[in-house]
Amino acid sequence: PASERKWSEEEYTGIRNLQIKLWKLVQQAIDLQKETLPELRYDEELNDYRKKLREARNIHLRQLNYNYHHTRNLANVIARIHNMVGAVWSTPGQVKRDAPEFQ
Numbered sequence: 001p002a003s004e005r006k007w008s009e010e011e012y013t014g015i016r017n018l019q020i021k022l023w024k025l026v027q028q029a030i031d032l033q034k035e036t037l038p039e040l041r042y043d044e045e046l047n048d049y050r051k052k053l054r055e056a057r058n059i060h061l062r063q064l065n066y067n068y069h070h071t072r073n074l075a076n077v078i079a080r081i082h083n084m085v086g087a088v089w090s091t092p093g094q095v096k097r098d099a100p101e102f103q
Helices: 009-034 043-071 074-089 093-098
Strands: none
Touching: 009 074, 009 093, 043 074, 043 093
């Protein structure tokens, strides 16, 4: 930008929290590669979690893109990214370790 942008404290806090959450997720992914975890209860369980993640990703990306391109509401964009990361965060470690989406 050619000029200074005025960031509200509320938006800056959201961006900072998002950065912290993303780095924690990256560190968790690295740690999971080193850990031995119990196997999932059944083979289809991995596919069920992957399907839920894909659906959550598609829903949040659709809304995120709309908010970014049409409303220009940064707070909503940040909230959608938080929701996407939250969907990943609540996924079991075995899925994060073994699913191709996380590699």
